[in-house]
Structures are given as structure tokens and as C-alpha cells.
Amino acid sequence: MAPAAPLEAAPVILRVFRGSPGGPERFDVFRVAVGPHTTVLDALVRLREEAAPDLAFRYACRVGMCGSCAMVVEGRERWACRTRLAAVAAGGPREPTVTVRPLYHLPLVRDLVVGMEPFVARMRAAGAAFVPAPPVAAAAAVAPIPAGSRERRAIDAAVECIGCGACLSACSMVGWNPAFLGPAALNRAWTLEADRRDAGAAGRRPAVLGEAGVLRCHGQAQCTAVCPMELSPADSIRRLRRGAVARLLAGRA
Amino acid sequence: MDGTRGAPTTFRRGWTDAGSWRGARAGLWAWLLQRTAAIALLGVVALHLRNPFVRTVQALLLGLVLLHALLGVRAILLDVGLPGRLHRGLFAGALVLAAALFALVWWWRWY
Numbered sequence: 001m002a003p004a005a006p007l008e009a010a011p012v013i014l015r016v017f018r019g020s021p022g023g024p025e026r027f028d029v030f031r032v033a034v035g036p037h038t039t040v041l042d043a044l045v046r047l048r049e050e051a052a053p054d055l056a057f058r059y060a061c062r063v064g065m066c067g068s069c070a071m072v073v074e075g076r077e078r079w080a081c082r083t084r085l086a087a088v089a090a091g092g093p094r095e096p097t098v099t100v101r102p103l104y105h106l107p108l109v110r111d112l113v114v115g116m117e118p119f120v121a122r123m124r125a126a127g128a129a130f131v132p133a134p135p136v137a138a139a140a141a142v143a144p145i146p147a148g149s150r151e152r153r154a155i156d157a158a159v160e161c162i163g164c165g166a167c168l169s170a171c172s173m174v175g176w177n178p179a180f181l182g183p184a185a186l187n188r189a190w191t192l193e194a195d196r197r198d199a200g201a202a203g204r205r206p207a208v209l210g211e212a213g214v215l216r217c218h219g220q221a222q223c224t225a226v227c228p229m230e231l232s233p234a235d236s237i238r239r240l241r242r243g244a245v246a247r248l249l250a251g252r253a
Numbered sequence: 254m255d256g257t258r259g260a261p262t263t264f265r266r267g268w269t270d271a272g273s274w275r276g277a278r279a280g281l282w283a284w285l286l287q288r289t290a291a292i293a294l295l296g297v298v299a300l301h302l303r304n305p306f307v308r309t310v311q312a313l314l315l316g317l318v319l320l321h322a323l324l325g326v327r328a329i330l331l332d333v334g335l336p337g338r339l340h341r342g343l344f345a346g347a348l349v350l351a352a353a354l355f356a357l358v359w360w361w362r363w364y
Contacts, residue, residue: 105264221337222281238331
């Protein structure tokens with residue numbers, strides 16, 4: 001087990017959202033000792049071991065790979081496992097304080113845990129599955145796109161989404177219009193649109209270019225600002241739009 | 254979902270909750286500023302049509318038109334293919350250019 005944070009470290013006040021659907025909601029306040037590398041997740045794990053055994057939060061890899069610990073830390077969507085408390089603690093005249101709450105726009109399960117069903121439903125609605133171009137049996141249908149090619153670079157820039165939900169939470173347009181497919185699903189649609197081996201574009205376009213699709217994005221790029229994988233769903237959405245306009249101008253809409 | 258749970262609770266950022274605004278970044282402020290300028294212009298244009306010789310209204314009209322137009326140019330440039338990583342610079346550029354053009358037109362006005 002990793003050594004605990006040094007006790008001489010400065011304490012931080014950690015405000016943690018507690019609540020269940022339909023039940024009372026509150027912020028519990030804890031004083032936690034924080035070393036220079038203590039992450040939000042480290043602090044939550046310690047709280048659950050020592051002070052709040054019923055505190056619910058989700059995590060798996062602890063090393064910034066899986067995205068399951070995404071939550072809103074100090075007003076911004078972040079990975080709890082890669083966010084150092086000392087770096088985000090609001091200073092000033094009062095004691096350094098960090099407020100942690102569940103992601104927005106996803107249904108609360110308990111405390112810091114949200115259900116990912118709406119995220120998955122958006123992926124499905126956007127046709128996020130790869131549809132092999134015929135003939136499926138031909139090796140060419142699934143052959144790798146050459147590394148370094150323009151097509152590969154375009155896809156690589158958007159393909160590493162780990163489904164953490166941070167972008168969906170940060171998107172103010174999803175807040176206004178819950179039917180909006182949102183950044184992650186449209187980003188995924190772009191990676192498939194850019195892939196010549198995929199044959200699902202025609203089936204995908206009614207949703208992607210429809211009333212709840214790319215038109216609902218207002219280019220605020222909040223999604224891009226919070227993406228822990230440093231993807232830019234905002235750019236992907238613009239590419240989908242440009243593609244639609246190009247097809248329209250070419251009479252192929 | 255189990256049947257014993259209460260009604261689903263889905264949080265969204267509230268306009269009046271200061272904590273909700275802490276996550277706002279440049280792109281959101283640019284969008285909000287452009288929309289605010291558009292709405293403000295509706296009133297300022299009406300005032301200007303009623304009496305075109307009020308200096309304050311003239312200044313407001315000029316400032317808001319510049320702000321709205323240049324932020325619109327920023328959005329168009331991003332839409333036609335400028336990389337999204339430039340959006341903060343474009344936002345700053347639009348604000349600086351709006352201020353510069355305002356100063357130029359206001360202090361060198363020809364009437």
C-alpha cells in the first residue's frame with residue numbers, strides 16, 4: 001500500500017456532495033491532510049476508510065486510463081485520480097477548500113456516482129458502432145489505415161475517447177436540450193465518418209445532422225476544455241458540419 | 254435502476270449558482286458575450302431610431318455592433334476550418350480589435 005500523505009502537510013477542507021435521488025442533498029465537510037501529490041481520489045479513498053464508510057464514488061484504474069472517476073472538482077469536470085488537491089484548492093483568506101460533486105446531465109445514483117445510461121444511449125443514437133464496408137470478408141475492409149496518412153491523423157486526433165462523460169457534463173447545450181446528442185457521441189460519429197472502411201454514414205446522418213445533432217452545438221468548446229484525453233469534440237462537430245455543407249454544395253446531400 | 258429508488262435526479266448548472274460558473278472557459282464567455290450583445294442591440298437600435306443624436310446611445314450602438322460582429326467573425330473562422338486550439342486567441346483578438354475600432358471611429362469621427 002502506498003504511504004499516506006505526510007501528516008505535516010497543510011490541511012485542505014474537502015466539501016463532498018452527499019445524496020440519493022429524491023432524498024435530501026448536502027455537502028459534508030472534511031479536513032484532510034494533503035501532501036504535494038495527494039489526489040482527490042486519494043482523499044476520497046481515505047475518507048471512506050476513516051470517516052465516511054458509506055461514501056459512494058466510482059473508480060477503477062487509479063492511473064488516468066479508465067475515466068470512471070470523472071467528477072466535478074471545483075466547478076470543473078476532472079479525473080479525481082489525476083487531480084492533485086493542492087493544485088485546485090481555492091486559496092485566499094479562508095482555508096484552502098475543494099468542492100467535489102457528481103457530473104452534471106447524468107442521473108444521480110448516490111453521492112458522487114452517476115448513471116451512464118444517457119451517455120450510452122447518445123452513443124447508440126449517433127450510430128457509434130463501426131459498420132464494415134462490404135465485402136466484409138475481404139481483408140481490405142478491416143485493413144489498418146496506414147500510420148502517418150492524412151486519414152489516420154484525422155482519426156487519431158479524435159479516437160481516444162474513454163467515455164468518462166466529462167464533456168457531456170460540461171456542455172451547456174446538453175443542459176438546455178437533453179435530447180442533444182452531445183460531444184462524445186458526435187466525436188465518435190466523426191471518427192467513423194472519417195474512416196473509409198466504415199459504411200454506416202448514411203444510417204448515421206439522420207441523427208447526426210438532425211434536430212438533436214450538430215446543429216445544437218454553439219461552439220463553446222467547454223467539452224474540449226475539460227476532455228482529460230485532450231480531444232476536441234468541438235472540432236469534430238465542426239468537421240461533421242463542414243462535411244455536410246460540402247456534400248450539400250456538391251449535390252450529394 | 255431498482256424500483257425502490259426515488260425520482261431520477263439529474264443536475265444541471267444553475268444560472269444563479271456561483272459554483273456553476275467556475276467551470277466556464279473562454280469559449281463559453283465568447284458565446285455569451287455575443288448573444289448578450291445581440292439582445293442588447295435590440296433595445297439600443299430602438300433607442301437610436303427614436304433619437305439618433307444621443308451620444309451615449311451612439312457609443313453603445315457602435316460598441317455592441319463591433320463586439321457582436323467581430324465575435325461572429327471569430328465563430329465563422331472556426332466554422333470554416335481554423336483549428337479550435339486558436340479559439341482563445343481569436344476571442345482576445347476580437348475584443349482587442351473591437352476596442353481599437355471603437356476608439357478609432359469614436360475619436361476620429363468625421364461629423
